Amino acid sequence: MPFGTGENSSIEKQSEVRELGDWKDEVEEIVFPGKISVPYSWTVGSTLSKWYAQIRDDAEIWANKCAECGMVFVPPKIKCINCYRDMNEWVKLPGTGTVETFTVVSYYEPKIHPRKPPFVYAVIKMDGADTGLVHFIGGVKPEKVKVGMRVEPVFEKERQGNILDIRHFRPIA
Amino acid sequence: MERVAVIGVGQTKYEKGKKQNFSEMVYEVTTKALKDAEITTREIDNIVSVSSDFWDGRTISCMAIQDAAGAFGKDTSTVEGDGTFGALYGMMRILSGSFGVTLVVAHHKGSESSMSGITNTAFDPLVERKLGIDAISSAALQARRYMTATGVTERQCALVSVKNHGNAMRNPLAQLPMEITVEDVMNSEVLASPLKKLDCSPVTDGACALVLAAEREAKKLSTNKKRVWLMGVGHCSDAYRLGDRDLADTRALEEASESAYEMAGVGPEEIDLAEVYDAFSYMELMWLEGLGLCEEGMSGEYMERGYFNMGGEIPINPSGGRLSSNPVQVAGLSEMAECVLQLRGKAGKRQVKGAKIALAHGINGMCGQSHCVFILGR
Ligand SMILES: [Zn+2]
Numbered sequence: 001m002p003f004g005t006g007e008n009s010s011i012e013k014q015s016e017v018r019e020l021g022d023w024k025d026e027v028e029e030i031v032f033p034g035k036i037s038v039p040y041s042w043t044v045g046s047t048l049s050k051w052y053a054q055i056r057d058d059a060e061i062w063a064n065k066c067a068e069c070g071m072v073f074v075p076p077k078i079k080c081i082n083c084y085r086d087m088n089e090w091v092k093l094p095g096t097g098t099v100e101t102f103t104v105v106s107y108y109e110p111k112i113h114p115r116k117p118p119f120v121y122a123v124i125k126m127d128g129a130d131t132g133l134v135h136f137i138g139g140v141k142p143e144k145v146k147v148g149m150r151v152e153p154v155f156e157k158e159r160q161g162n163i164l165d166i167r168h169f170r171p172i173a
Numbered sequence: 174m175e176r177v178a179v180i181g182v183g184q185t186k187y188e189k190g191k192k193q194n195f196s197e198m199v200y201e202v203t204t205k206a207l208k209d210a211e212i213t214t215r216e217i218d219n220i221v222s223v224s225s226d227f228w229d230g231r232t233i234s235c236m237a238i239q240d241a242a243g244a245f246g247k248d249t250s251t252v253e254g255d256g257t258f259g260a261l262y263g264m265m266r267i268l269s270g271s272f273g274v275t276l277v278v279a280h281h282k283g284s285e286s287s288m289s290g291i292t293n294t295a296f297d298p299l300v301e302r303k304l305g306i307d308a309i310s311s312a313a314l315q316a317r318r319y320m321t322a323t324g325v326t327e328r329q330c331a332l333v334s335v336k337n338h339g340n341a342m343r344n345p346l347a348q349l350p351m352e353i354t355v356e357d358v359m360n361s362e363v364l365a366s367p368l369k370k371l372d373c374s375p376v377t378d379g380a381c382a383l384v385l386a387a388e389r390e391a392k393k394l395s396t397n398k399k400r401v402w403l404m405g406v407g408h409c410s411d412a413y414r415l416g417d418r419d420l421a422d423t424r425a426l427e428e429a430s431e432s433a434y435e436m437a438g439v440g441p442e443e444i445d446l447a448e449v450y451d452a453f454s455y456m457e458l459m460w461l462e463g464l465g466l467c468e469e470g471m472s473g474e475y476m477e478r479g480y481f482n483m484g485g486e487i488p489i490n491p492s493g494g495r496l497s498s499n500p501v502q503v504a505g506l507s508e509m510a511e512c513v514l515q516l517r518g519k520a521g522k523r524q525v526k527g528a529k530i531a532l533a534h535g536i537n538g539m540c541g542q543s544h545c546v547f548i549l550g551r
Binding site: 133 | 192230287289290293298299300301303304305306307309310313314315316317318321362363364365366367368412414415416417420
């Protein structure tokens, strides 16, 4: 059932109709530059707010533990991903961990990268937790970073209550 | 259960910097798919579109292409994810009994925006996004984890890139047909170790459409030569946060592929060819293991033996794969289109001889968080 009826097509009879078979080969393609910039305010939620407050105020990294399966999560979870249970047991981690995997980033995207390359991202298996934390490795030449390396956090002096309050993880001397 | 068939496919050429806008690409593939199915928009009952608002730079991006998809005056709904999930939704609509012939159409123009910026926004704004991590750097973390866990080497991963760019030489729609060597891949610019430029898929523009129909309608509208059956489908998702997963673990894909094999009533040994989501070279090796197409940790060695080459035991990515053209969201649907062409015996110079059963695999989310596996057959 077509919506349009083509009632106005009789107009064509009065105006000039030109058949331009090859117009697509000749058309000058126009491109509009554009940019979308929209401010947001993301609510952090009680679980991560508690986590960030402990990093900001006490320079401590906490995790939470599922009472059913015993899995310890860092960053903390609202609910256990295995058991879908509320997480009310909090555990203070020593902050140390082991590099499970890493990458040395050589390209630079100034809009998203908070630091200039080369820099190192790693998944750090945190001591006392069952999960990994994604963060920077610093205080070491990128080519010296290894899987299995033991690391500890370096906190910023001025902390805002976000993930960058941890400047990076550095090798344990 | 009633079966669902693909009765028409349409694809653009995959390339960077396409002059067509979103609608023009969707017009092209919709027209091609309808022509292929030998039907008109009148026979289409409903449309499932696949696109991403962030990539398109407009909200409800699906609505903007509805005229082009022939959806004017019809029921339409959208999937924001890989095209395989769009095909899954289209198939489910048909199987519900409430919908007739369904057009599934996906479009993508990677070259209009910033891959890095957009994939960074896939990460949690509350945690990882501030670190600046994106598709390439997160994949690099997974690549090293996979290599550490299995012993697969960078050179073995490079072989995937060599094979797939080589396969693209026989696909006129592919963006990067190239005859390259392992040395070329190893010597290409390091973007995020261990990933080099030639381990990564390109930025691509393109669109793809499939026409799906229930068995009764498919038999009425199309001939046996054109029809390809969706024999089985399976899908499964893993944890969102990278650190909550073992990045070398393919458990979600194992679940997805097992249900697809079960529904199709076939095993991995019966697959004649597969289109596997190789956004990065290591991914093909990793997913081949998750799909049960080779034993765990063995895919690198199989690759060396030519097992997955054209003319090998199971040709993988005869189209050239995502390494040769990666229109995000469209990618999985274009894999299914390739399987359809192969099963019809119409894949030209890249035809896998006597292909009867093919597999298409799509991923959604960073580092393959979720997977959708289709088994297609004659
Ligand atoms: Zn639990």
